[in-house]
Amino acid sequence: MPQVLISRNRKKTTVPFHTNAMPSEGMAPVTKVAQLADYFPQHVFDGDPAQVGYPVQIPRYYLGLIKSPGDPLWRQAVPDAAEGETAQMAADPLCETEQSPVPGLIHRYPDRAVFLASNRCALHCRHCMRQRDVGVDIQNRSVFYEKIIDYIGQTRTLREVILSGGDPFMLPDRVLLDLLTALKKIAHIEMLRIHTRVPCTWPQRISPQLAARLKGYGPLFINIQFNHPAEITPDAAAACARLADAGIPLGCQSVLLKGVNDDPDTMLQLLRGLLSIRVRPYYLHHPDPVAGTAHFRVPLRRGLDILAYVRGRVSGLGVPQYMLDLPGGGGKIPLLPQYIQEETANRLIVKNFEGRLYEYPLD
Ligand SMILES: *Cc1c(COP(=O)(O)O)cnc(C)c1O
Numbered sequence: 001m002p003q004v005l006i007s008r009n010r011k012k013t014t015v016p017f018h019t020n021a022m023p024s025e026g027m028a029p030v031t032k033v034a035q036l037a038d039y040f041p042q043h044v045f046d047g048d049p050a051q052v053g054y055p056v057q058i059p060r061y062y063l064g065l066i067k068s069p070g071d072p073l074w075r076q077a078v079p080d081a082a083e084g085e086t087a088q089m090a091a092d093p094l095c096e097t098e099q100s101p102v103p104g105l106i107h108r109y110p111d112r113a114v115f116l117a118s119n120r121c122a123l124h125c126r127h128c129m130r131q132r133d134v135g136v137d138i139q140n141r142s143v144f145y146e147k148i149i150d151y152i153g154q155t156r157t158l159r160e161v162i163l164s165g166g167d168p169f170m171l172p173d174r175v176l177l178d179l180l181t182a183l184k185k186i187a188h189i190e191m192l193r194i195h196t197r198v199p200c201t202w203p204q205r206i207s208p209q210l211a212a213r214l215k216g217y218g219p220l221f222i223n224i225q226f227n228h229p230a231e232i233t234p235d236a237a238a239a240c241a242r243l244a245d246a247g248i249p250l251g252c253q254s255v256l257l258k259g260v261n262d263d264p265d266t267m268l269q270l271l272r273g274l275l276s277i278r279v280r281p282y283y284l285h286h287p288d289p290v291a292g293t294a295h296f297r298v299p300l301r302r303g304l305d306i307l308a309y310v311r312g313r314v315s316g317l318g319v320p321q322y323m324l325d326l327p328g329g330g331g332k333i334p335l336l337p338q339y340i341q342e343e344t345a346n347r348l349i350v351k352n353f354e355g356r357l358y359e360y361p362l363d
Contacts, residue, residue: 029122030058033079043069046081053087054079054131054292057124059202065230072228072260075296076125083126086294091132093289095329104138105148108331112160114195115148117179120170122202127257127296129288134166145179153186162193169198173210180217191219195253200226203239211242223251223282227261232273244278251282254320256303257296264309271310271318281320286335288325300324300335308337312353 030036033045033056058077066073096106096114106114119136121128128134138144152158161183168176183189198205199222214220222243226232244250252274254261261267271281286303287296307322321334341357342349348360 027060029060030063031056036063036078039063039066040069052079053083054126054128055124055135057121057135059122061204061235062123062201065233067230070259071230072266073230075259076127076227076257077123079126080295082295083292087291089289089291089294091291093327094129094325095327096130099329102147102151104144105151107151107155107158108329110157112162113152113155113158114162114164115152115183116165117145117163117168117176118166118170121165121167122170122198122205125197127255127260127287127293129290129293130166131290131292141175145182149182149186152183152189156188158188159190160193161189162195164195167196167198168194169196169202169205173213177213180214180220184217191221192217193221193223195223195225197225199224199239199243200231200236203233203235206239206242208242211246211248214243214248215246218247221249221251223253224279225254226252226270226274226279227254227257229266229269229273232270232277237277240277240279250279252279252320253283253285254281255285255287255296256298256306256322257287258298260296262298262302262306264306267306268310268313271314271320275315275318281318283323283332284320286322286324289327304335304337307335308353311337 033052036043036045056079062073062077066077068074069078099106099108101107104116106116108114116130116133119133119138121134124131124134152161163176163179168179171179180192183192224240226236240250254270256262261270267284274281284303284307286300287293287298289297303322307319311319322336323332324335325332339350340348341351343362346362348362350358350360352358
């Protein structure tokens, strides 16, 4: 149906690169459900769009990738009436706020910490696990950063800082580079990581200049969130190529989401597609029980079955670890399909990727 509108929208996706990481006028993201009527005139929206708790924000580029209402990209971007029904779950089940020694830093593991460098995102993912923070600007940014950098400088067990948010690529280039420079100056920080969705949701933001400037900060790793094969477009591939060509190893942290990628073949296509653009699947996150996201939940067994399915069908480089983030701040643990069927005094009975049983001596 709205094919014409979509293709017109597609043509407009060449965003001029901005030092201030916001799209120019006219390319401004969609922020009201009512604006979607222009793109999907026949769709009747469920519930009162004005009642959406977590604000809407959809880059025009990402909107152009949605083929029809309810499809996997739509589900990630457009509010669902179910968000209100499930709002009684916890806003912060992983207790990230309690594990923040200074505001904006989550320090859970001894050696690495998450620095929430921006509260802005290009796309407000409906499944966001940090929607309690996203969509507002950080006040007194330099003071806020200073306190975090002081803590990192004083905490010698830390070896790695993970810039996340929000999305660090929503910061102007200069702010992001200054932050990386300040962190790199700390002697005990051996490596840096950026967690982002921008190469997937607003790939034009990754300008050649930005990619070139990131070259000097290695070892710097970038993990991106792609959740569906339809997100692997020529634009996204080009953004990833700019980063990979700058010598930055790229990983992917996907979220297992009902109606998006909770299907073995969709997951297989996603993993193969990621390898084809030099992005290595790192984690497949089981969805966290965050308020407003219950309609994305998938049974654990289904996640394990999907993982067992992809093993043997995609390169081992393309099999992510299936991760459960424990409530109450217990940290992440990997879950594996049950390969060990039985253990006797001297041997294991194991199951291969096709479900066949084998014996293997214990020593
Ligand atoms: C996920 C997470 C990390 C990073 O974990 P890795 O397993 O190294 O990817 C670090 N700190 C917190 C609080 C996290 O939630």
